[in-house]
Amino acid sequence: MIAARQNQTLSLSPYNTPGGWGDGEAINLIYEGLVRMDPSGKSSDIVPAIADKWTVAADGLSYDFHIRDNAKFSNGDPITAEDVKSTLDMWADPKQDQWAAFAAGYKSTDVLDPSDVRINLSEVTGGFLYQLAMVAAVILPAKLVKAQGAAFFEKPVGSGPFMLDSWKKGSSITFVKNPNYWQPDRPLLDKVVFNFVTDDNTRILALNGGQAQSIDSVPWSQVEALQHTNGVMVDAFKIPSWILLSVNHKKAEFKDVNVRQALNLSIDRDAINKKIYQGLGTVPNSFLPQLHYDGNDSAVPPFAFDVAKAKSLMAGSAFPSGFKATLEFPSGSTAFQALAVVLQAEWAEIGVTVELRPEDQATLSKNFTGGTYDIMLPYALAASDVPIPDEFATFYGMPGSTNGFFTWWSDPTIESMVKEFIHTADDATRAQQWPKIQAAMAEQLPALNVLDLPLVKARAANVCDDVTNPIGYDTLLTAWIAK
Structure with missing residues (x-):
């Protein structure tokens, strides 16, 4: 089968994915983890993969996994408990893994025998099985990775289909x-x-x-x-996907919450949805995509369009006369080109003069992770790796993970709320916690969400x-x- 893909594959390392979706789709085919999300797409359940069964300790602080008897790497070598231990240790090491935040709660792995491991947690972690199903937690042949280093990922040996x-x-x-x-x-x-x-x-x-x-x-x-x-x-x-509009809080303009709220209020999402996205999008009530535990529209109202209020917020900001900024976005996309033009016009109404700058994915990724941008649409389609909020709650709410997902935003109160949420096991309690975090983040706006999209x-x-x-x-x- 021949497929034409918008996003290039820039890396086959699960620990460094500058190509975003283009890397993730390729990695998803070549490698596999202990568990995976239902590949049929019929549910968001966690199902067996390399491990055919597992048990969870009563205190929630350890997970025992059995590696299926016929689990092999693509070169024919058996997948062993040592491979699992070595890989998960790399996964959790921020010196080796850009996405080590995915491993929140992970402490260590014990090899029980060649086919069994025990994963130990430092704290109860409600979404841990979903963390193990992420791209970054795939299992690699430990000896080959150690021997070859970065060269391994140029011609990798995997465990996927x-x-x-x-x-x-x-x-x-x-x-x-x-x-x-x-x-x-x-x-x-x-x-x-x-x-x-x-x-x-x-x-x-x-x-x-x-x-x-x-x-x-x-x-x-x-x-x-x-x-x-x-x-x-x-x-x-x-799927949990959205038009992510990132702002760089290292810039004084975007560090001002009044400016962020003004930018958000001046976006006419209904018009954008109808004119550019054929009405297929949904006006969000979160700066993240629709996720499990989200509060409904009555609990957390959708983002409004209110130019008068936006102008008032700008007047009360540290930049009442406005400012200039650049908006970077993926080149080659007719929708993003049209969206960028609309945003440019809408923000001009509140005194923000925007220069449009289409870029290829490699340049976008470099500027995004390096924090050298003003405003950016960093991905052709932004999506969560899991249907629960834990991933992006960690990215934004715990700034030590990815610098607030490369916004350089932080808020100690929200960070405390996120930590409590991530380390809560009871589902009903998590369902009560998340809408409060959702509402707080919708007020603070670490980044903007233009629309939720299929x-x-x-x-x-x-x-x-x-x-x-x-x-x-x-x-x-x-x-x-x-x-």
Whole structure:
């Protein structure tokens, strides 16, 4: 199967993913963790992967996992408890893993025997199984990683349904079926090619012309036309995804909460949704996407459009005369180009003069993580790796993790609330805690959320059973092509 992908794969290391979605989808095919989210996409449940069973101690401070007997790496070597221990220790080490915040609560792993491990936690962690299902927690062959270092990730040995065949950086990446995958009847496809096609119209032409059998990031303006195109199927998946608009709190302008609230209030989300996103989006009541435990609209009201109030907030800010800023966004996207133009005009109404700067994904990632931007739409589609709030609550609420997800925002009160939430096991209690955090963050606005959006993909009609998991990655376990 040949797929045209908007996002390039820049890295195959689960510990360093500058390509965002482009890295995550590739890593998801090559590697696997102890557990995974339901690959059928029918639920957000945690299901077995490399581990076929596990138990949780009564105090919630340890998890025992059994590695399935036929679990092997793609080179045929068995997956051992030592591999699990070594990998999880790397996962939790901020010196080795950019996303070590994913390992909140992790303390150590004990090797009980070659097929059994005990994972010990420093504190009860309510979403720990989901943490183990994230891309960053995949299991690697410890000896090879230690021997090869960074070179390992150029030609990795994995444990997932596919393995790397070739990687032409900036152009394409090719996967072939892993003959040693623990699920002997999966995957059904022998070969998968991701061609990197950043331009929206070129992806559409590739699908319509038969050069691609699947495309992602369907241009919103062309969804309806594709739905009426013979031989093409359009799929919309509800996942925790949103238009993330990040602001850099290292800049004095964005450190001022009045400015952030003014920017937020001056966005006409209803108009943007109708004009650019064909009404497929949802006006959010959180600066994060829709997640489990979210308060409803009556508990946490959706973001309003109120230019008069926005002007009043600007007048009361440290920058009453306005200021200049740059807005960086993914190049090649017709929707982001249109959105950027709208935001530029709307913010001009409150005295903020915006220079538009389209960038390729590598440049966006460098500027985002380096904190050298003003305002940024850092991803073609931002999405949570889990359906619960824990991941991005940690990113933003615990600034030591990723510098407030590269906003350099912090709030000690919210940090305390987030820590309590993450380290609470009782589901009912977490359901009470999160809406309070959601409301507090909606007031403080570490970043902005323009709209919650579904994931929209298109495929040739003869591509069958191509489903996504609960966070939107193509699993390609069941996909097949009809003759």
